Amino acid sequence: MSSPALPPNKRRRVTLACSLCRRRKSRCSGDHPCALCQELGAECQYPDSSTPSNLTVGRSYIAQLEQRLQDIESSLQQLHSAQNDGRAILSNRGDHDTPANESLSTVEEHRSVLFPSTLGSHDAAELGEIDISENSIDGMGAMKFTNEEDCGFFGPSSNIAFMRYISRAILQAKSGNELADAVSPTDQRRRGIVNVSKSRPPSPGPTPGRADNLTRNAGVNIYALPSEERTWSLIQQYFLKTGQLLPFIHEPSFCKTYVQMKSERFRAVRRTWLGLLNIILAIAASLSAKDDIPVDKRIQESDIYYQRANGLCDRDSKRNASLEMVQYLLILGQYLQGTQKSVQAWTTHGLAISAAYQLGLHSPDANQGFSPLECEIRKRTWYGCILLDRTLSMTFGRPCTIPESYIKLDMPLSDMQMLGPSLEMEPCPQLDGAFFTAAIKLYTILYNVLDSCYGQNLGFEDPASVSSAISRVFDGQHQLDLWRLQLVPSLGFRIWDTLMNPEDVEKMDKDLIICHRFSIVLSVRYNNLRILLHRRHLESLLKSLGTSDDNSGNAEKRLLRQMSLNSVESCVESAISIISIVHCITLSSSWRRELLGAWNYSLYYTFNAALVIFASLMIISASKEPLNDTSVGIKVNHSRPYIENAIEALRRLDSGNRVIERCVEYLSQLSLILNAMDRNESNPSNSRILNFPVEHSSDIFQSSGLESYMDLGEFMVDGDFDFLADFLVTQNGKHQT
Incomplete structure (x- = not known):
């Protein structure tokens, strides 16, 4: 078996x-x-x-987990890459982000600046959101945006509006006939609307190496700082010039905060304070020529600080309000105006006013709950808003944002120390408080002039009677006289309303440089406001050139014309004073060149004064009645050399500055027109038609930098400059023929 x-x-x-x-x-x-x-x-x-092989969950869930893991790994990789890039920027002194004269601090010192220990996970994640550049493609890639047109209103008090009258007078001199309403591009903008995007060439492409996004192109690290030596130098330059003229930042507290932040390696620094520091560095580097740095290097350096400040505060400025934020926005507005970014300057100023109202800086009751020092800082910050509001309203020709009836605070205290790095000084009278008070009172008169003579720049003509027009000027002049003869001497300052000679500058004592600077700045502002008060009559005479109105039988019109001629004389007196001040100081050496304010304000006042002299010379030359032997005629004819002085002063103001060079070229072409007018006086047979001289004329506009990508903002638009160049070319061609 x-x-x-x-x-x-x-x-x-x-x-x-x-x-x-x-x-x-x-x-x-x-x-x-x-x-x-x-x-x-x-x-x-x-x-x-x-x-596991016996999964009890869906594969889609596993796929989601894997995707989340990949996202986390990618984020960590980006942060690690950003940290390495930041270290490279901080340690590499030859990097394109570092100005030629800037040496950055050590990596260990700024590691906490790049990633402060107080930043939470939310803030760290937002490092990849810093991108202030515009993109023409929308986020979904579904559409492409075209460039939007930037339209700006430049009302009657702006230089652009004044130059419309000058352009019209030049055309009248060219033709010798009465003009039609639409004879030039500037006259077609009678209501003040200017298409900014079409008035200038397209902006050039981005500069290689300049990027605003930290994680995408690591061009500008917003958490970096220059060396301690360079930082202190720029801080001191700011408080020695801009900080004195707008003293709303308490220098001892600011410097103490910087020292404390540096000792703690910036582990607990506020973004708004770091942004405020950077915009102070930016405006100090941009507006000061003390270091003898070439202008292009200075602009490059200041632009880096501006980008860092913008990356730190741009988002918060639209949703958070604090005293530091208002101060940051005010200085940013100054910086943008100095760099001829008129659109951004006006928008930034609006944000500052809104934040100030939100904090109650305008309210005496809201300020009572603070310490005396903080109360004074809040008050001065509010007055800083007011002064910049009046300045922008005047230069851009737009209505004031803050009515005079909203100003209820007391004047700044004179015994409160705002300037000086030490906190241990005993309270004593400070010149900055007295200067600030004088400036506030002067700008109150400016508001009244804008209101009475320019209709608050609302853009409509006010057909005032003769008596009303005369009373407005008399009332404004009376306010100016009281300010000049009573208030200013009581505060210890002097107003230069006559000629300044080089000997006057040489006699100034260096120990009194602050007092001299305040006196000179107030003098230039006073004379410019006096021009603004009388300029409407100057414009009316320019407008009437070439008309056939006979005023001999109309007593009211004869009175108005005589009043207008008196205003011309007042304008010329103040214009000569401004040009003589700027000319004498720019011709001086060493510390005396620091007596002027920021170069952009000196440019504005000098350029405007030269335009006034040119317009006055045209009025006297084209007048039907003999005026050469009258007081106004003698005064105006003697002012002719001051246009050349203005050109020389501007060339010395900031060598290599493209905005200044453009304005100098404009004045040079106006000087050629005056030479043509002088020719006509020696040729009575053709005195009514302007003949342009041929010598040196064909090369002027070819080398004038018309390819410059500058928006001249409050000075002019490119159409005005191009129109004048075309006109000179035409006249030259006719003369040669």
């Missing part, structure tokens, strides 16, 4: 097959390597054993 057959061996189940067997759907022996891989001579690989 045969033994029963043994049951066959049960095949061993392999829980995990190798990758090759899984693909071939073959039985895998489970060995390492398995039998099939040995037979085929293939590499035997097994999948990760940590992944």
Whole structure:
């Protein structure tokens, strides 16, 4: 009997097959390597054993987890890359982000600046959101945006409006006939609307190496700072010039905060304070020529600080309000106006006013709950808003944002120390408080002039009667006289309303440089406001050139004309004073060149004064009645050399500055027109038609920098400059023919 057959061996189940067997759907022996891989001579690989084979969750959920893990790894990789880039920027002194004269501090010192320990996970994640550049493609890639037109209103008090009258007078002198309403591009903008995007060439492409996004192109690290030596130098320059003229930042507290932040390696620094520091560095580097740095290097350096400040505070400025934020926005507005970014300057100023109202800086009741020092800082910040509001309203020709009836605070205190790095000085009378008070009172008169003579720049003509027009000027002049003769001397300052000679500058004592600077700045502002008060009558005479109105039988019109001629004389007197001040100081050396304010304000006042002299000379030359032997005629004819003085002063003001060079070129072309007018006086047979001289004229506009990508903002628009250049070309061609 045969033994029963043994049951066959049960095949061993392999829980995990190798990758090759899984693909071939073959039985895998489970060995390492398995039998099939040995037979085929293939590499035997097994999948990760940590992944369970009997999953009880959906594969879509696993895919989501894997995607989240990839996102986290990608974010960590970006942060790690950003940290490395920041270290490279901080340590590489030759990097394109670092100005030629700037040496950055050590990496260890600024590691906490790049990633402060107080930043939470939310702030750290937002590092990738810093991108202030515009993109023409929308986020979904569904549409492409075209460049939007920038339209700006430049009302009657602006230089652009004044130059419309000058352009019209030049055309009248060219044709010798009465003009139609629409004879030039500037006259077509009678209501003041200027298409800014069409009035200038398209902006050039971005400069290589300049990027505003930290994580995408690591061009500008918003958490970096220059060396301690350079930082202190720029801080001191700010408080020695701009900080004195608008003293709303408490210098001792600011310097103490910087020292404290530096000692703590910026572990607990506020973004708004760091942004305020950077915009102070930006405006100090931009508006000061003390270091003898070439203008292009200075602009490059200041632009880096501006980008850092913008990256730190741009988002918060639209949703958070604090005293530091208002101060930041005020200085940013100054910086933008100095760099001829008129659109951004006006918008930034609006944000500052809104934040100031939100904080109650305008309210005496709201300020009572603060310490005396903080109350004074809040008050001065509010007055800083007011002064900049009046300045922008005057230069851009737009309505004031803050009505005079909203100003209820007391004047700044004179015994409160705002300037000086030490906190241990005893309270004593401070010149900055007296200067600030004088400036506020003067700008109150400015508001009244804008209101009475320019209709608050609302852009409509006010057909005032003769008596009303005369009373407005008399009332404004009376206010100016009281300010000049009573208030200013009581505060210890002097107003230069006559000629300044080089000897007057040489006699100034260096120990009294602050007092001299305040006196000179107030003098230039006073004379400019006096011009603004009388300029409407100057414009009316320019407008009437070439008309056939006979005023001999109209006593009222004769009175108005005489009043207008008196205003011309007043304008010329103040214009000569401004040009003589700027000319004498720019011709001086060493510390005396620091007596002027920021170069952009000196440019504005000097350029405007030269325009006034040119317009007055045209009025006297084209007048139907003889005026050369009258007091106004003698005064105006003697002012002719001051246009050349203005050109020389501007050339010395800031060498290499493209905005200044453009204004100098404009004045040079106006000087050529005056030469043509002088020719006509020697040729009575053709005295009514302007003949342009040929000498040196064809090269003027070819080398004038018309390709410059500058928006001249409050000075002019490119259409005015191009119109004058075309006119000179036409006249030159006719003369040669």
